[in-house]
Amino acid sequence: MDLKTVLEKIDFVNRYKEICENHNDFDGRDKNVEKKNQKKILDTFNYKYKYFSNGSFYQIKEQENNITFQLHFVLKRGIVESLIYI
Numbered sequence: 001m002d003l004k005t006v007l008e009k010i011d012f013v014n015r016y017k018e019i020c021e022n023h024n025d026f027d028g029r030d031k032n033v034e035k036k037n038q039k040k041i042l043d044t045f046n047y048k049y050k051y052f053s054n055g056s057f058y059q060i061k062e063q064e065n066n067i068t069f070q071l072h073f074v075l076k077r078g079i080v081e082s083l084i085y086i
Helices: 003-009 012-022 035-043
Strands: 049-052 057-064 067-076 079-085
Touching (some): 003 012, 035 049
Antiparallel strands (some): 067 079
């Protein structure tokens, strides 16, 4: 499987850029979101995820053929840091 082809096919770069552009209200962010509210929001996406308290992040993990994709979300003070591991 050619990963570059997969990312181009799903238009990853433009989709990620669009998310950043549409959700950039830094001054209006909710700085005190509780974990129960974070989970409520994540549940709406219908992905299986796991919370890691030692790093304060959520992980979505998918396997396709011999490639494992991991998406980590670090949620702090209304800011989302996303990390992608392949």
